[in-house]
Structure formats: structure tokens, C-alpha cells
Amino acid sequence: MSAALTRVALIQMSCEPSTEANLAKAVARVREAAQAGAKLICLPELFRAQYFCQREDHALFSVAEPIPGPSTAALSELVREYSLVVVASLFERRAPGLYHNTAAILDYASDRPDNIAAVYRKMHIPDDPLYYEKFYFTPGDLGFSAQKTSAGPIGTLVCWDQWYPEAARLTALHGAETLFYPTAIGWHPSEKAEFGERQYDAWQTIQRAHAIANGVYVCSVNRVGHEHGDVDHERTLMRGPGDHTPASGLEFWGGSFIADPFGRVLVQASHDKEEILYADLDPAEVETTRQHWPFLRDRRIDAYGGITKRFLD
């Protein structure tokens, strides 16, 4: 029953104002991870740009790109060269005026010449101070899914999805045994001292719970670094000097981690440094864990219909 281990790498990185610099950095890090033996590599959410959702600015739609597009083309070269599976979170321009927050799964073994084995469009879209995502992203219309890749059955969700047990459950029911969460989440600097620790803890706790409830590995990869939110993307969007006090913008909290199917944190990254996080996943561990904690056996599917309601008042 034992199978070969699968080395996973999560690229925790900071993002520069230049989208080209970010792509070059991502390519270099994926190459480094591949050379270290990783077969399944995930980049953070929207790694091509600084987190533009800190403000609502029509000019920033220019950051979007088609899928397939320049980012997937650059990554597919690596995917073929090193026989990889790569999860890449992108700002997708689907049609004029129609944009999504989309994760592409690239697999060297895909039949498609662009190596895109699957795409997932972020289903849950947040809207909170400095996270104005509803302005930019149409909610996903592809539902939840899993993909049998050359590195095993995986599923990807994106950031805000991580707060929804339904998303993890459905992805696992589709057969995913490892869940990826490319993420861009951070602290408001003015809140960090009082609330920072509990925010990170809640974020990690609920994702560990997805691992436990479903008996799957969970790999969550966040960006790191302080972004002021008024950057000049591609030098086309000058906005003046901006408010560069330490209290402005967002401090992305890093802390990427990999949890096993019983929710134990196997590895965890720092809160303030770029790093590549590795773990060797054992596919057999999923079934062993589920045999010992047989939650899937006892689900009361006859009684869950209310989940599709907004509220049961």
C-alpha cells in the first residue's frame, strides 16, 4: 500500500511593484524548489502583483491577463523541464470587463500543449477595508473540483475560501487528497499589536480543521512583506507620494504552513521572510488517517440539505 512520497514546496514570497520582477522571482523560486526535488509547487495568491485590491482603481484592471497567458506560458516551460505540477494564482481577464481570481493547475503530464490541467475560479470573494475584491473579481462559476495530477489528486481553493468548511468538504468529496490555498492575507498595522496573534491563529486553525474534517493534507501559502497599497504598477499609474507611514497598507503575515491529514502542522514559515517551505507528503497517510478517524463514513447526507440555504430562520 505504500507509495512514493511527494515533495511539496510552497513559495512564500514578497511582491514588488513590477509585475515582471514578480514573474522572474516566481520562476527562479520554482526552479530552486524543483532542483530541491519538489514535484508539487504552489505560489501565493496573485503573485504577479502587489495586492492591488487595497484600493478600487479602474486602471488596475490592466494587471489582469488571459489564461493561458504570459504567466502560464513562463511556468509551463519549468513544468516541462522538471516534470512538475504547479499551482499558479492569477488575475484572470476572461473577457472585456469580466475578471476572476483564478488558480491554474499546470501539469507536465497534461495532454494540453499549454500544460493547463485545470483552472479554479475563486468562489468566495471578500470585501473588507483594504481587501476590496468584490470590485475586481466576479465570483467563480466553475464550482469546486479536484484534479488527478501526475503528483496525486489535488484541489485548489483561494484565500477567502479558506474560511468556508463547505469549500474544503466539496473539494475533498471530488477526490482531492491535498488542498492548496494560495493566499494574500495580512495585518492592518494599527491592529497588529492587539489582534495580530489571534488573527493568524484563527486563520491557521480553520485550515487545520479542514485537514481534520476531511482527512487531507492542507498546504497554505501566503505572501510576506508590507505593501502600502499605492504602488505604481508598471509605472503607468502615478498617484503622488502616497501615505507611506508605517500604519498604512497591509503587512502580509506569511506563516505559510503544511498540515497533515489529522491537522498537525508539519512545517511553518516565518511571518516576515521570504522562504520556500518543503514537506514530503505520504499519500498512504490519507487513507490510514481516514480509517482511524472515519468521518466520511458517518456523514448524515440525508440531513444536510439546509446547507444550501442562506439562513434557516
Add this chain to the structure above:
Amino acid sequence: MSAALTRVALIQMSCEPSTEANLAKAVARVREAAQAGAKLICLPELFRAQYFCQREDHALFSVAEPIPGPSTAALSELVREYSLVVVASLFERRAPGLYHNTAAILDYASDRPDNIAAVYRKMHIPDDPLYYEKFYFTPGDLGFSAQKTSAGPIGTLVCWDQWYPEAARLTALHGAETLFYPTAIGWHPSEKAEFGERQYDAWQTIQRAHAIANGVYVCSVNRVGHEHGDVDHERTLMRGPGDHTPASGLEFWGGSFIADPFGRVLVQASHDKEEILYADLDPAEVETTRQHWPFLRDRRIDAYGGITKRFLD
């Protein structure tokens, strides 16, 4: 918007061979908690007996009782005397040959003379070595629900339910703002050294995640103590000397806790002592937390239908 705080008490207790002694102990502890100002008190799962599900024995059905019955009658006296809400987990004899693992919510303000405001029949029934519950309990047929009590809107689930995000979500969608989990969970002594810590941690983590996902308080109350599983209930069930080595039976791990609506553990009991755990819950905290972490706003109810399937292969 501020409302009075609600003092909750969880009765972490060990259970004796005598069901009468356990009722007397429960009554004494509920009284103590009431005198300390608690208005909402929860007893552990099946507190009337040692955990009989360690073996499959037809004679042990004699431990069951109707609802209303002797336990609810004894507790309703206290409920009226101290103006309480009490959650009592009982082995329900519903009809000859039909038994449930049932939690009764007693409320002094109930219109009914027996003070039973609601009953919940455990929906998810485990079956694992020394937890042979499928032998004893018919799975619940009342679904998930919430109850508006004199101490606020609450919902109760029972033990194995705690591993199911669906159960917590549905109870919250029905309006519960505090979830109770009467529980009987422990370590196999032979596994404790290697797996004990991670088992407790997973158990607490997934329940904290229910608090986070739903923006509700979670109150989980477990029994404590080592039970060998061959006790002589009511002195009618002699089974010989039994195997009383330290490795037999179950060591119930206590560790009862109360988490706030963002999953922070407010108070936590020891692993090896009887105690009453108190916390003062702020009803306003539920709405404040949900405003800051608006997960209920963004649920994709159009895409959750697959939750009612066994698997999506």
C-alpha cells in the same frame, strides 16, 4: 447594543458505576454552578453512567430511560429553583428496542411542566474500538436545530457530531449563537503516549474552527477519569473480575473548554480532574465578530448542493 453577560458552566465530572450516584453528583454540581451565578449549564455526554459503549452487551440497554424521565425530573427541579437552562445528555429509551443518544434542553421559562424546551438526538453515531455506539443508538431523526432559551439562542450537538462542520453550520444557521458539545472522549491507554496530545489537539482544533466558521461560542464538556469498561451497572451485570490492567478501558481526557466566536479558548479544564468551568459570554460579541469576519455574507449557497452527496466521484 450591549446586553447582559451570560454565565455558562460546564460540569466536567467522572462517572461512577452507580447511575444514582452520578445523578446525585450531577445535581450537586449543577446546584453549585447555579449558586455561582451560572444560568446556562451543560453536563457531559451520558453522565448517568460509565461509558457502557466500551462493550456490546444487551443487558446495558437497561441503563436507558425515557425523556421526560427520572433524570429530567431531577434536573427540572433545579432549573425552576435557580431559573436555569440545563443541557442534559441522556441514553433515551424511546420505545422498546429503539434507543437514542439524546440531549435535552431544560429551560425554567419553558411552557411545559417538565421544562423540556427541546430535544436533540445525536445525528452522527461513531463505531470504533471501545466506542461501539452503533450497537446502542439509532441515529437521530430530528435533524439539527437551535432553541431560543431564557439564556439566549443555543444549539446542542453531541460528541461525534463535533467532527462534522455540517452539523455546526446547520445549527448556527438555525440561529444558535452558542453551541454545546456534551462529550465522552478519551485515550486508549496504549496509544496515549504516542498519539494522546495530537488527538486532544485535533479534537479542540476542529471545534474552535466551528466557532470561527460560524461566529458562535463553542462550549465543549467532557468527562474525566479512567473507566475499565466492565463495570457492574446497578449491580445487575456481574461479569467477573475483568481486565483491570492500566492498559484496559479508556482514559477520558477531560479538557473541557469554551471558545469565543473567533475560536479563542477562553477557559480550559485539566485532563485529569473534576471541575466546573465558567465563562461569562457576551451575546454582542457574536454580531461584532461576524461584522468583522463576514463569512455568512459570502456563502456560495448556489454551489453547495454536493454536500448532500456521499462522494462526488
